[in-house]
Amino acid sequence: MLSRKKTDSCTTSFSHRKSILLGLDSDSIIKKFFGSTAMVAILVLGLITIFLFKEGAGFIGLYHKSLKEYRLSGLEYVDILKEKREGYASLTRYLNDIKAEWINALRAEGLTQSEINKQVMAPEAKAFFFGYMRAGGEIRSFVKDKMDLAIASRDQHTTNENLRETLNNYVAQIKRLKESALSWSEENRNTFGLRLREAALSGSIGYDEGTDMRQRAEEVQQGAQLNLEDKELFIKLLEQEYVKVERMIQPVDFSITVKEVVADQEAYKNILIRLEKKLNDIITSSNAITFGSQSITDRIDRFKDLNAIFFNQSAIHLETLASWNSTKEVSVWHAIGAFIRGKDWITASDQQDWYGLLPLLSGSLLISLIALFFAIPFGIGAAIYVNQIAGSVERNFIKPYIEFVSAIPSVVIGFFGVVVFGEAMRFLSQSEFLHWVPFFPLQERLNAFTAGCLLALMAIPTIFTLAEDALNNIPHHFKEASFAIGATPLQTTLRVIIPTALSGIISAVMLGFGRVIGETMVVLLCAGNRIKIPDFTDGFGVFFEPVHTMTGIIAQEMGEVVNGSLHYRALFMVGIVLFFVSLLINYSAQRVVKKYGKLES
Amino acid sequence: MVTKTNSSLKECTPIIEVSELDFAYGSTQALFNVSMDIYEKQVTAFIGPSGCGKSTFLRCFNRMNDLIEVAHTKGGNIKINGVDINKPDVDVIELRKHVGMVFQKSNPFPKSIYDNIAYGLRIQGIKKKEILDQVVEECLRSAALWDEVKDRLQESALGMSGGQQQRLCIARALAVKPRILLMDEPCSALDPVATAKVEELIHELKKNYTIVIVTHNMQQAARVSDRTAFFYLGKLIEYDATDTIFMNPNNEQTEAYVSGRFG
Ligand SMILES: Nc1ncnc2c1ncn2[C@@H]1O[C@H](COP(=O)(O)OP(=O)(O)OP(=O)(O)O)[C@@H](O)[C@H]1O
Ligand SMILES: [Mg+2]
Numbered sequence: 001m002l003s004r005k006k007t008d009s010c011t012t013s014f015s016h017r018k019s020i021l022l023g024l025d026s027d028s029i030i031k032k033f034f035g036s037t038a039m040v041a042i043l044v045l046g047l048i049t050i051f052l053f054k055e056g057a058g059f060i061g062l063y064h065k066s067l068k069e070y071r072l073s074g075l076e077y078v079d080i081l082k083e084k085r086e087g088y089a090s091l092t093r094y095l096n097d098i099k100a101e102w103i104n105a106l107r108a109e110g111l112t113q114s115e116i117n118k119q120v121m122a123p124e125a126k127a128f129f130f131g132y133m134r135a136g137g138e139i140r141s142f143v144k145d146k147m148d149l150a151i152a153s154r155d156q157h158t159t160n161e162n163l164r165e166t167l168n169n170y171v172a173q174i175k176r177l178k179e180s181a182l183s184w185s186e187e188n189r190n191t192f193g194l195r196l197r198e199a200a201l202s203g204s205i206g207y208d209e210g211t212d213m214r215q216r217a218e219e220v221q222q223g224a225q226l227n228l229e230d231k232e233l234f235i236k237l238l239e240q241e242y243v244k245v246e247r248m249i250q251p252v253d254f255s256i257t258v259k260e261v262v263a264d265q266e267a268y269k270n271i272l273i274r275l276e277k278k279l280n281d282i283i284t285s286s287n288a289i290t291f292g293s294q295s296i297t298d299r300i301d302r303f304k305d306l307n308a309i310f311f312n313q314s315a316i317h318l319e320t321l322a323s324w325n326s327t328k329e330v331s332v333w334h335a336i337g338a339f340i341r342g343k344d345w346i347t348a349s350d351q352q353d354w355y356g357l358l359p360l361l362s363g364s365l366l367i368s369l370i371a372l373f374f375a376i377p378f379g380i381g382a383a384i385y386v387n388q389i390a391g392s393v394e395r396n397f398i399k400p401y402i403e404f405v406s407a408i409p410s411v412v413i414g415f416f417g418v419v420v421f422g423e424a425m426r427f428l429s430q431s432e433f434l435h436w437v438p439f440f441p442l443q444e445r446l447n448a449f450t451a452g453c454l455l456a457l458m459a460i461p462t463i464f465t466l467a468e469d470a471l472n473n474i475p476h477h478f479k480e481a482s483f484a485i486g487a488t489p490l491q492t493t494l495r496v497i498i499p500t501a502l503s504g505i506i507s508a509v510m511l512g513f514g515r516v517i518g519e520t521m522v523v524l525l526c527a528g529n530r531i532k533i534p535d536f537t538d539g540f541g542v543f544f545e546p547v548h549t550m551t552g553i554i555a556q557e558m559g560e561v562v563n564g565s566l567h568y569r570a571l572f573m574v575g576i577v578l579f580f581v582s583l584l585i586n587y588s589a590q591r592v593v594k595k596y597g598k599l600e601s
Numbered sequence: 602m603v604t605k606t607n608s609s610l611k612e613c614t615p616i617i618e619v620s621e622l623d624f625a626y627g628s629t630q631a632l633f634n635v636s637m638d639i640y641e642k643q644v645t646a647f648i649g650p651s652g653c654g655k656s657t658f659l660r661c662f663n664r665m666n667d668l669i670e671v672a673h674t675k676g677g678n679i680k681i682n683g684v685d686i687n688k689p690d691v692d693v694i695e696l697r698k699h700v701g702m703v704f705q706k707s708n709p710f711p712k713s714i715y716d717n718i719a720y721g722l723r724i725q726g727i728k729k730k731e732i733l734d735q736v737v738e739e740c741l742r743s744a745a746l747w748d749e750v751k752d753r754l755q756e757s758a759l760g761m762s763g764g765q766q767q768r769l770c771i772a773r774a775l776a777v778k779p780r781i782l783l784m785d786e787p788c789s790a791l792d793p794v795a796t797a798k799v800e801e802l803i804h805e806l807k808k809n810y811t812i813v814i815v816t817h818n819m820q821q822a823a824r825v826s827d828r829t830a831f832f833y834l835g836k837l838i839e840y841d842a843t844d845t846i847f848m849n850p851n852n853e854q855t856e857a858y859v860s861g862r863f864g
Pocket of ligand 2: 657785
């Protein structure tokens with residue numbers, strides 16, 4: 001019995017493999033499944049890349065065009081003028097500052113308000129402080145006039161372009177109507193209805209047989225059958241509209257308008273000379289004022305120096321204006337450079353939009369730096385502790401908890417950052433006993449430091465997990481060998497385990513960096529979102545400035561931009577930069593592992 | 602009972618004295634009531650079928666079993682130079698400097714050849730280059746490796762051949778000047794030529810060091826050792842001069858094992 005069974009199974013054991021689906025057996029189905037998943041991943045990555053580049057690529061061209069108009073219209077020239085005006089304005093602010101300080105000093109001396117007023121409002125003081133401010137009326141109005149001229153021509157130019165676009169649309173629509181048979185799209189039907197109503201009001205054009213147009217419009221919108229006559233009328237109406245719009249275009253010739261902008265350079269020079277004389281007189285007469293305290297007198301001296309510098313630069317300024325030329329070529333490289341090295345990100349401005357990467361890039365990097373500064377020691381320290389020092393009980397406790405942090409949604413962390421952490425930081429910074437810290441008290445609750453700390457919280461699990469894996473992958477025999485020579489556990493960890501795991505640890509840090517620089521929600525909520533290059537001359541204070549980031553700006557502005565506009569494409573360019581930064585980080589992490597990660601002999 | 606072959610052994614002083622050692626991993630006992638003396642400047646071989654506790658026993662001598670959480674001594678003691686090494690006041694770091702170890706799988710650190718050997722000194726705080734240079738050369742010479750590697754001391758140790766790596770591990774162990782050298786199947790991953798070199802080396806080292814070697818290779822035990830201990834199921838079955846164990850064993854199991862009839 002038994003033996004027969006055995007022979008039976010022997011004869012069938014070489015039959016075909018069982019097919020489960022479409023002639024495939026289970027092995028090949030599994031293989032196909034996973035193969036196709038990988039394919040889909042590659043495909044999606046490819047599509048994303050193509051999409052990013054497709055949308056972003058137009059940016060350079062558009063920006064180039066925008067910058068060309070900026071020069072042609074004379075806005076660039078006006079900006080040079082504005083620089084001088086700004087210089088004067090900031091001197092005025094400086095003077096106001098001094099005045100405020102003076103008042104404070106007087107108050108500190110114990111003077112009453114009226115006594116202070118008597119000093120500050122004394123005729124010579126009044127002449128000084130107010131006189132200085134008022135002296136600039138002439139230059140202000142000169143710059144304003146020139147600015148208005150340039151803006152007007154630029155605006156007209158932009159309007160013309162939009163109108164031309166509309167005209168092109170009409171042409172295309174008419175052409176399509178003429179070519180196509182009697183198939184009316186829903187959109188055409190609606191526009192036709194509206195146009196009919198308009199035409200009925202103006203009464204300029206109508207059906208040949210005198211059909212009532214208002215009634216016909218009603219019918220059309222209710223979905224009546226449309227005939228050849230309707231079509232012809234529609235075309236006529238569109239052509240009429242075309243002519244109307246065409247008439248609205250008032251061509252601007254930048255080469256003419258710009259002449260007006262750059263005119264009057266001699267007059268401007270005289271304005272400056274007059275201003276200099278006036279201000280110098282005011283400053284000299286201020287010598288009569290006694291400020292009492294040495295520090296204020298020092299500041300007044302400094303103010304005088306600054307004033308002298310300001311006027312010394314006038315010659316160069318005038319020269320720049322004279323040599324400025326609206327027809328000078330704007331190269332494509334200039335546009336690219338203006339993006340990569342641009343210091344401003346100004347959108348929807350009435351003069352010139354600027355799309356400069358630097359404030360965003362520096363913000364992102366600054367926050368990442370802060371985040372890594374905290375996350376690296378904590379993440380790696382925890383990994384070393386858990387892997388090398390902790391007992392199994394501690395290990396089983398600490399590990400899941402750290403890894404749990406990465407499961408917290410980033411918006412929750414951001415929320416915590418705004419409400420709890422930022423608030424607590426500000427409160428702490430205002431407390432008396434911390435006043436010795438150089439950059440306390442903080443002005444802003446939300447700043448790079450707040451965001452950096454919270455991002456550190458998110459990067460720690462990444463760094464911890466990967467670094468712990470790297471440590472875990474160190475073969476046990478290295479540890480044994482070290483112990484057998486008489487090394488202490490600490491020596492073993494520091495001299496053998498960590499150097500051996502270094503490549504893994506470095507790549508853990510880099511992937512943590514990638515995590516941080518790509519994070520959006522937390523920075524959007526906590527970084528303060530001020531678009532400005534952090535002031536690195538401020539020492540440690542730079543860490544407490546509000547900043548904006550590459551991810552944040554995309555998330556914030558993408559919802560509001562017009563599809564296909566320069567602004568829209570600029571955001572895509574930022575996206576491309578971000579994409580490349582992440583790619584670079586991940587790639588180098590892999591390289592590090594590949595290059596230095598060979599442990600086994 | 603003592604045969605002629607025994608007379609070739611000089612009467613030496615015991616350097617390791619084990620008495621009635623019981624050792625367990627958690628609840629499973631791995632060594633039962635083992636007593637034996639190991640003599641200075643001799644080669645002692647441990648043989649026996651797989652899983653009989655040779656490695657466990659060997660690792661008791663430098664307390665490497667401390668690294669295993671569940672491992673613990675249940676009874677008996679081990680004295681090295683008369684000191685009970687399991688006493689709480691024994692400095693295990695000092696012990697391990699005194700009792701070096703070479704593992705079955707060669708395990709040089711992923712550092713340069715030089716740094717591998719200097720490691721043992723550096724962890725003791727020795728930084729003087731002249732001393733390090735001198736010791737590195739000395740150890741490589743004693744491990745018969747100097748001529749092969751003297752021109753590539755700064756290259757990675759992982760670039761050496763398997764046999765060279767194992768000899769490097771021996772040299773590394775020698776750097777801290779141990780008295781005793783434990784070797785757990787040092788040749789099991791090596792080809793015959795490399796094995797012969799290590800065996801020669803053992804022969805050479807015997808002049809200055811006490812060596813305990815675990816091996817599965819009967820010929821090797823016969824070739825290199827002065828005394829041989831046969832273990833079976835955690836018990837020491839027979840321990841005698843090597844010649845006696847191989848030519849004229851007392852115990853039937855030993856006889857059967859060395860003649861290849863089981864194991
Ligand atoms: N880390 C450990 N945890 C628990 N039990 C262990 C451990 N190491 C060894 N043992 C057990 O102890 C016994 C002796 O093992 P040991 O490694 O000493 O044998 P061995 O004689 O060296 O064998 P081999 O010749 O295969 O190396 C075995 O039964 C083994 O299962
Ligand atoms: Mg073993």
